[in-house]
Amino acid sequence: DIQMTQSPSSLSASVGDRVTITCRASQGIGTNLDWIQQKPGKAPNSLIYAASTLQSGVPSRFSGSGSGTDFTLTISSLQPEDSATYYCQQRNARPLTFGGGTKVEIK
Amino acid sequence: EVELVESAGGLAQPGGSLRLSCAVSGFSFSSFWMTWVRQAPGKGLEWVAEIKHDGSEKYYVDSVKGRFTISRDNAENSLDLQMSSLRAEDTAVYYCARRSHNWSFDLWGRGTLVTVSS
Secondary structure, three states, X not given: OOOEEEEOOXXXXXXXXXXXXXXXXXXOOOOOEEEEEEOOOOOOEEEEEOOOEEOOOOOOOEEEEEEOOEEEEEEOOOOHHHOEEXXXXXXXXXXXXXXXXXXXXXX | OOEEXXXXXXXXXXXXXXXXXXEEEOOOHHHOEEEEEEEOOOOOEEEEEEEOOOOOOEXXXXXXXXXXXXXXXXXXXXXXXXXXXXXXXXXXXXXXXXXXXXXXXXXXXXXXXXXXXX
């Protein structure tokens, strides 16, 4: 199975800060990597697919990059509504696997 | 409205069975792969099973193989997950999710809680 490792596991940042979350795959997955946001008590929501393409309706402050084994999710200017847990997920091979999540809190 | 709505989960005893359903509306159900993803209390997301749009292919995470069965009824716009030989570690919120044509999970249900306990 492909292991997905996210860092950090949590972070606290101020409104307007630039936030970066990293995700590393245990083997190369091309750009078969998606980012998912989950707000407390809510269902997950897809943010980015194919490593860097924003889903429809996702604010442009979110961006993704990377290929192979190393990926990054960036929030260019953190907003209060971005308080959530973010997961990376590989779909290069079954079983599909998720990273452990990064909890983003607003200071 | 485009939505996925899971049936109520509930409490099951270890070794028991439970069937989850996901009602689909607002899109052409028969055109999409569908997936079950679960989340144990306070934990991360885990892919459980998925099924091809026509039901001809099914895939499972190792921990549920031989115990869970995913199925679909395209005429009824319904996705099911039959769970048997349940274990305490199956306790989780179960989400049905649509795999888009770009293969991402682009639509999620609200989830349903399954608790396995004596």
